[in-house]
Amino acid sequence: DGGITQSPKYLFRKEGQNVTLSCEQNLNHDAMYWYRQDPGQGLRLIYYSQIVNDFQKGDIAEGYSVSREKKESFPLTVTSAQKNPTAFYLCASSPGQGNHGYTFGSGTRLTVV
Amino acid sequence: EDQVTQSPEALRLQEGESSSLNCSYTVSGLRGLFWYRQDPGKGPEFLFTLYSAGEEKEKERLKATLTKKESFLHITAPKPEDSATYLCAVQGPYTDKLIFGTGTRLQVFP
Numbered sequence: 001d002g003g004i005t006q007s008p009k010y011l012f013r014k015e016g017q018n019v020t021l022s023c024e025q026n027l028n029h030d031a032m033y034w035y036r037q038d039p040g041q042g043l044r045l046i047y048y049s050q051i052v053n054d055f056q057k058g059d060i061a062e063g064y065s066v067s068r069e070k071k072e073s074f075p076l077t078v079t080s081a082q083k084n085p086t087a088f089y090l091c092a093s094s095p096g097q098g099n100h101g102y103t104f105g106s107g108t109r110l111t112v113v
Numbered sequence: 114e115d116q117v118t119q120s121p122e123a124l125r126l127q128e129g130e131s132s133s134l135n136c137s138y139t140v141s142g143l144r145g146l147f148w149y150r151q152d153p154g155k156g157p158e159f160l161f162t163l164y165s166a167g168e169e170k171e172k173e174r175l176k177a178t179l180t181k182k183e184s185f186l187h188i189t190a191p192k193p194e195d196s197a198t199y200l201c202a203v204q205g206p207y208t209d210k211l212i213f214g215t216g217t218r219l220q221v222f223p
Contacts (some may be wrong), residue, residue: 092156094209
């Protein structure tokens with residue numbers, strides 16, 4: 001079955017450490033997105049990519065980095081510069097052009113210890 | 114600035130007690146309005162897409178409607194398994210990005 005796989009489901013980060021969240025899709029979608037979800041707030045866009053080897057900053061990109069070397073993969077690195085990284089991270093994909101909704105992964109919960 | 118506001122923030126219903134969730138939006142040239150369901154600790158699950166005012170879509174106990182300023186998600190005779198957070202999102206004319214509201218947390222009690 002086609003879908004989006006996020007791993008790990010839970011991740012713990014020490015202060016000053018970089019961590020990478022994985023996102024893989026087999027839907028043949030062109031566009032991929034990373035969102036952060038905090039209690040009481042809507043989904044906030046971190047980064048998005050509409051094509052391989054290209055990506056754009058979203059609304060809250062500071063302290064995060066991404067790469068898009070393959071169409072299927074869009075990993076997110078939470079760097080030590082992100083001062084408040086504890087959150088639920090969601091990856092999504094869409095066909096790209098046109099008025100399409102997203103397909104979401106199951107999320108990664110990141111906690112700073 | 115494009116914006117989505119959902120109300121109420123939380124809603125408690127008795128099983129069988131019908132109600133509606135509201136999604137108000139401001140966007141210059143709506144290309145699509147999307148409803149998602151999200152269970153705790155999981156990713157949002159797609160429910161409906163609405164494209165133009167007057168459009169309606171149904172799925173089991175859920176019915177989504179759209180006007181030029183807002184969308185409603187009507188829940189008829191809800192069951193406890195309908196308990197979840199319902200998210201609304203809009204897509205503007207020049208981007209594939211979705212702008213999300215903060216959601217309505219629905220609890221249905223037996």
